[in-house]
Amino acid sequence: MSIWEYANPVKFMKTSSMLLPWVTGLTVICLVVGLIWGFFFTPEATNFGSTVKVIYVHVPSAMMAINIWVMMLVTSLIWLIRRHHVSALAAKAAAPIGMVMTLIALITGAVWGQPMWGTWWEWDPRLTSFLILFLFYLGYMALWEAIDNPDTAADLTGVLCLVGSVFALLSRYAVNFWNQGLHQGATLSLDKEENISDVYWFPLLICLAGFVLLFVTLLLLRTRTEIRARRLKALEQRERMA
Amino acid sequence: MTMLSVDNLAVTRGGLAVLEGLSFGLDAGHALVLRGPNGIGKTTLLRTLAGLQPALHGSISMPPESMAYAGHSDGLKSTLTVTENLDFWASVYGTDSIEGALDRMNLRGLTERPAMSLSAGQKRRLGLARLLVTGRPVWVLDEPTVSLDAASVALFADAVRAHLAQGGAALMATHIDLGIPEAAILDLAPFKAKPPEQGGISGAFDEAFI
Amino acid sequence: MLALLSRDLKLAIRAGGGFGLGLAFFLIVVTLVPFGVGPEGGILARIAPGILWLGSLLACLLSLDRIFALDFEDGSLDLLATAPVPLEGVVTMKALAHWITTGLPLVVAAPVFGVLLHLEGAAYQWLVISLLLGTPALSVLGTFGAALTVGLKRGGLLLSLLVLPLYVPTLIFGAELIRRGAEGMATQVPLLMLGGITTAVIAVVPFASAAAIRVNLR
Numbered sequence: 234m235s236i237w238e239y240a241n242p243v244k245f246m247k248t249s250s251m252l253l254p255w256v257t258g259l260t261v262i263c264l265v266v267g268l269i270w271g272f273f274f275t276p277e278a279t280n281f282g283s284t285v286k287v288i289y290v291h292v293p294s295a296m297m298a299i300n301i302w303v304m305m306l307v308t309s310l311i312w313l314i315r316r317h318h319v320s321a322l323a324a325k326a327a328a329p330i331g332m333v334m335t336l337i338a339l340i341t342g343a344v345w346g347q348p349m350w351g352t353w354w355e356w357d358p359r360l361t362s363f364l365i366l367f368l369f370y371l372g373y374m375a376l377w378e379a380i381d382n383p384d385t386a387a388d389l390t391g392v393l394c395l396v397g398s399v400f401a402l403l404s405r406y407a408v409n410f411w412n413q414g415l416h417q418g419a420t421l422s423l424d425k426e427e428n429i430s431d432v433y434w435f436p437l438l439i440c441l442a443g444f445v446l447l448f449v450t451l452l453l454l455r456t457r458t459e460i461r462a463r464r465l466k467a468l469e470q471r472e473r474m475a
Numbered sequence: 476m477t478m479l480s481v482d483n484l485a486v487t488r489g490g491l492a493v494l495e496g497l498s499f500g501l502d503a504g505h506a507l508v509l510r511g512p513n514g515i516g517k518t519t520l521l522r523t524l525a526g527l528q529p530a531l532h533g534s535i536s537m538p539p540e541s542m543a544y545a546g547h548s549d550g551l552k553s554t555l556t557v558t559e560n561l562d563f564w565a566s567v568y569g570t571d572s573i574e575g576a577l578d579r580m581n582l583r584g585l586t587e588r589p590a591m592s593l594s595a596g597q598k599r600r601l602g603l604a605r606l607l608v609t610g611r612p613v614w615v616l617d618e619p620t621v622s623l624d625a626a627s628v629a630l631f632a633d634a635v636r637a638h639l640a641q642g643g644a645a646l647m648a649t650h651i652d653l654g655i656p657e658a659a660i661l662d663l664a665p666f667k668a669k670p671p672e673q674g675g676i677s678g679a680f681d682e683a684f685i
Numbered sequence: 686m687l688a689l690l691s692r693d694l695k696l697a698i699r700a701g702g703g704f705g706l707g708l709a710f711f712l713i714v715v716t717l718v719p720f721g722v723g724p725e726g727g728i729l730a731r732i733a734p735g736i737l738w739l740g741s742l743l744a745c746l747l748s749l750d751r752i753f754a755l756d757f758e759d760g761s762l763d764l765l766a767t768a769p770v771p772l773e774g775v776v777t778m779k780a781l782a783h784w785i786t787t788g789l790p791l792v793v794a795a796p797v798f799g800v801l802l803h804l805e806g807a808a809y810q811w812l813v814i815s816l817l818l819g820t821p822a823l824s825v826l827g828t829f830g831a832a833l834t835v836g837l838k839r840g841g842l843l844l845s846l847l848v849l850p851l852y853v854p855t856l857i858f859g860a861e862l863i864r865r866g867a868e869g870m871a872t873q874v875p876l877l878m879l880g881g882i883t884t885a886v887i888a889v890v891p892f893a894s895a896a897a898i899r900v901n902l903r
Contacts, residue, residue: 365850365853368846368849368850369850371846372843372846372847372850375843375846375847376833376834376843376847379834379837379839379840379843380836380837382489382490383490384489384490384903385836385900385901385903388896388897388900389833389897389900389901392833392893392896392897392900393833393847395893396829396851396890396893397850397851400850400851400853400854401850403854403882404850404853404854404857406854407853407854407857407858407878408853408857410857410858410861410874410875410878411857411861467490467491470489470490470491471491471670525763525767526767527763527766527767527902527903528902528903529903540769542767543767544763544764544767545764546760546763546764547760548758548759548760549759549760550759550760550761550763550764551759551761552692552696552759552761553759554695554696554699554700555692555695555696555699559692559695562688563688563689563692564764564768566687566688567688567689567765567768567769567770568768568769569769605764609768
């Protein structure tokens, strides 16, 4: 029994339909508990006021925005190297989720930045990098949409994802060099002294888990849709040839 | 001498197998014409043979660097002259002279004309001259006489005969008469791929979804 | 390989506007900017490095979709792919031809446009160096974008969407190099980064472009 068995669309459909209700349930529980705890049962921070609570959406979405791109990179590589269909379709299915996560991170960031920095937008390295990441998501999705042949589209978007990853990383450093910013450093690493206090940390942890689960749920759903669409296309094509 | 041999070949288009179980050989001095209705996979087969796309199954063997491929269009640059077009391909293929090709394709009087001012027949002749310039023995031609009048078809047939007489070989896909009656004909219809559940070849990309 | 380069250059010249079009576009951008931001020399001098880089970037973008589209339409790309030349070499030569017809004229003409934008005296050498180092990367990355979109009917807009984000690092270091040069600051870091990016791009990206072409011809 190897993990590659799940690369078979039929097997994937079977397993994912079994998993979906559980993952969906867990997602709902985590998000409801985490967000309610975070929004209503945490104290107001001394130097942030109530605006700190946007953290429960901002940080998880920002984290997912980056991790989803990494996941797309991995699945693209699996597709390019091992030619597993589900892998390419999962990358395709993940892109819009990642794009929306990036957008949420940008918007909640703006909402948070307005009271804190007095501006909706600042050309700060982190903000700018996310804007660039957003552009990469757009380009990736547009390329998928533009190409009719699914194999060709999977190959080309895979290559774009590889090249894009390198340049997204490079842009991150270039942007850092270009403007040292306002945005605070990462306050969530486990070894740092100046981490946020436990009162905020536990609900945030649950929210993070909730966002990861939300991504998994949406990914499973969207991949299942892509597989069905692909199956339909294959059946149609066979009909035309027969 | 066998210039090209194909064994149990299966080719795909758009993720599904179109032809399977195809085996044939092509000897020096011979021409083979592939026939079959539209959509049977003639172009797909030729592109697979030319190495532009991978085969699903089976083997293709030929001496190295022996094939020259010509698709639906001639790949001519309309603003370059006849000589410039041929010179370019001669240097790509590392052959020295285009003089022979100019003579044999009756292009002597046109050398300084830009390709855009040539008639359809003259363009096709230039496309064939490109094949001569490559110096490759096996010609793989896709619909070589499309858009040609009777006189130009005859000229094309002569060119192919001359090539065969010099020990070359030609594989041509067409659904109209090429004017080369001595060429063997291979009808592709019997090799049409069947769905895997009816005993056809499996492993094509999209089948995992069905 | 060289035959391909000379063929592409010949085609660019014969098609008319091969060299001139990008330059004319560059001139228009430089002319329009003062209308947009006002004629004060101080402001223009400050934004000149960025404008000059943006202008070259857009001028370069203009002709990208033609790199492979014409060869794809008339079938020569098929023939080149079956010819005894590596496709990686073909795309490199295409990028080089693109650079000679658009990048190089921009490098040569940029100081003149710098005068129009009141660029500071110390910056001219850095302007030329930064464009000379940076524009090859623009052409090679553009070739990659063109390779991805070669089979598409309306690839032009998509091409810009794909390629422009890839230009971000080059633009940042290129413009920064001129800015630092103009202010007499240390230029070593952006200079090395710009050169490094261009070198790496030239070394690696043609493989991706060739892979994309192969997929598109399949």
